[in-house]
Amino acid sequence: MMGPVISSRGCGSRVAAVPPVVSSKTKTKATHPPTSLVLPFSNPKSQLSLFNIHHKLYHTRRNGVAQSNPKIVTCSASAEKNISAARKLRLILDSPGVHQGPACFDALSALLVQRAGFDYCFTSGFSISAAKLGLPDTGFISYGEMVDQGQQITQAVSIPVIGDADNGYGNPMNVKRTVKGYIRAGFAGIILEDQVSPKACGHTRNRKVVSREEAIMRIKAAVDAREETGSDIVIVARTDSRQAVSLDESLWRSRAFADAGADVVFIDALASREEMKSFCEVSPLVPKMANMLEGGGKTPMLTPFELEELGYKLVAYPLSLMGVSIRAMQDSLAAIKGGRIPPPGSMPSFEEIKDILGFNTYYEEEKRYAISRGQMARQRASSNVYGIQQRTPDDTEKRSQSPQDPVVEVITPEVYSSYGADNSRGPFSGIWSRTLRVKITGRDGFEKLDVRIPAGFLDGITNIVPALGGVNIKELLDDAAGELGGKLLLDFNDTVGDRIQVFLE
Numbered sequence: 001m002m003g004p005v006i007s008s009r010g011c012g013s014r015v016a017a018v019p020p021v022v023s024s025k026t027k028t029k030a031t032h033p034p035t036s037l038v039l040p041f042s043n044p045k046s047q048l049s050l051f052n053i054h055h056k057l058y059h060t061r062r063n064g065v066a067q068s069n070p071k072i073v074t075c076s077a078s079a080e081k082n083i084s085a086a087r088k089l090r091l092i093l094d095s096p097g098v099h100q101g102p103a104c105f106d107a108l109s110a111l112l113v114q115r116a117g118f119d120y121c122f123t124s125g126f127s128i129s130a131a132k133l134g135l136p137d138t139g140f141i142s143y144g145e146m147v148d149q150g151q152q153i154t155q156a157v158s159i160p161v162i163g164d165a166d167n168g169y170g171n172p173m174n175v176k177r178t179v180k181g182y183i184r185a186g187f188a189g190i191i192l193e194d195q196v197s198p199k200a201c202g203h204t205r206n207r208k209v210v211s212r213e214e215a216i217m218r219i220k221a222a223v224d225a226r227e228e229t230g231s232d233i234v235i236v237a238r239t240d241s242r243q244a245v246s247l248d249e250s251l252w253r254s255r256a257f258a259d260a261g262a263d264v265v266f267i268d269a270l271a272s273r274e275e276m277k278s279f280c281e282v283s284p285l286v287p288k289m290a291n292m293l294e295g296g297g298k299t300p301m302l303t304p305f306e307l308e309e310l311g312y313k314l315v316a317y318p319l320s321l322m323g324v325s326i327r328a329m330q331d332s333l334a335a336i337k338g339g340r341i342p343p344p345g346s347m348p349s350f351e352e353i354k355d356i357l358g359f360n361t362y363y364e365e366e367k368r369y370a371i372s373r374g375q376m377a378r379q380r381a382s383s384n385v386y387g388i389q390q391r392t393p394d395d396t397e398k399r400s401q402s403p404q405d406p407v408v409e410v411i412t413p414e415v416y417s418s419y420g421a422d423n424s425r426g427p428f429s430g431i432w433s434r435t436l437r438v439k440i441t442g443r444d445g446f447e448k449l450d451v452r453i454p455a456g457f458l459d460g461i462t463n464i465v466p467a468l469g470g471v472n473i474k475e476l477l478d479d480a481a482g483e484l485g486g487k488l489l490l491d492f493n494d495t496v497g498d499r500i501q502v503f504l505e
Contacts, residue, residue: 085188107156127322139198160188172221179225189234223261237262258283280311287313443497
């Protein structure tokens with residue numbers, strides 16, 4: 001008999017039909033009333049949610065007791081867009097199963113994680129230090145560099161990102177600043193550890209931790225920063241005391257972190273399955289995070305199924321992307337140095353690369369804003385309000401018959417003479433040797449016009465700047481006739497916000 005259908009239509013998840021849960025003792029169907037299952041926001045390509053749901057529903061019998069089946073759940077794509085990154089992460093934490101999160105180190109690696117179908121990811125301080133600085137994760141990288149890289153990562157993807165914030169970069173006051181900065185950068189969660197400064201990378205030597213009191217105050221400061229900003233960022237509290245002190249100390253700190261308000265707790269470098277089990281028994285209602293260090297760390301490498309059985313909720317894979325990237329680049333460089341290029345199977349085609357980076361999406365969206373050549377020509381003409389054009393006697397009549405944009409009249413010697421520039425004594429004979437400089441600066445700060453014309457050419461100045469049509473330039477010139485060069489006659493903004501300045505030189 002077909003069981004209930006779990007659906008998140010409009011969110012991109014697949015629809016899964018699951019069988020009813022049967023008790024192993026009675027061999028009869030469980031009669032518990034259905035419960036609501038809120039699915040996390042969904043990556044369109046994600047199969048992780050489906051995997052978790054299947055796995056959880058086929059393993060809902062705990063200690064011989066059949067659990068209740070979920071009922072149909074739906075969500076809309078429009079509702080998903082309004083969910084914050086932190087809320088998306090909390091929905092993941094509330095959903096069944098263990099959730100895998102590869103660690104990224106830049107926008108491209110985060111984008112690849114999303115395209116691969118994962119519902120969230122981490123940032124790795126180890127990998128960011130390597131990619132951004134080419135240095136080991138030993139405290140070289142700063143808060144500013146981490147938050148800047150994190151913002152580029154969160155803006156590149158729609159899945160929630162948990163940010164590595166090392167030890168908060170100082171005392172509890174620094175921790176508050178760090179948390180607020182990570183919130184502004186768009187992180188859904190933040191990992192804070194209890195190491196001293198300078199910190200050491202996990203699973204490496206010389207790790208030391210601060211006192212219990214300071215470690216707890218860091219978490220309290222993080223909780224306060226979250227409340228002060230009205231955020232819902234997920235606080236992941238990490239302790240390195242297993243390697244620095246003892247297992248008992250790390251278990252004590254984890255419990256204290258949970259009591260201080262941490263949403264997720266994490267002990268780094270647990271050395272055995274038994275230690276991992278003991279950790280998951282601490283504060284059972286608080287989700288646990290595991291760190292599967294690829295390539296040989298102190299913690300046993302377990303499958304997602306095994307981690308869930310122990311009680312973990314989140315699992316990070318910190319070095320996979322950075323490690324394979326290093327090896328791939330080394331192989332490619334060796335091939336190029338040997339006079340070859342990397343084999344086709346070792347890298348995507350150019351078309352695939354363009355698709356990954358969004359070229360095709362860009363081209364499609366670009367069509368929405370395309371304009372015809374005619375529109376472009378009209379746009380150029382209308383935007384060049386302060387164009388320059390030389391007028392000849394033949395086109396004067398044409399201009400009076402067909403309206404055009406204002407133009408700058410360029411005075412030729414013949415025109416100059418016709419305006420009385422022959423040393424005759426006229427009303428402007430004292431200023432004919434002077435020049436008017438008209439400067440127009442757009443409201444965007446860019447210069448639109450900077451032109452000089454004879455000071456007596458008042459009829460033409462309104463063709464340059466229509467806004468000067470109502471200004472008595474003659475009176476201003478009369479007042480400034482005896483002034484030295486560089487006199488500012490006018491300085492105002494026109495109706496469109498352009499700044500207009502007129503100088504007498």
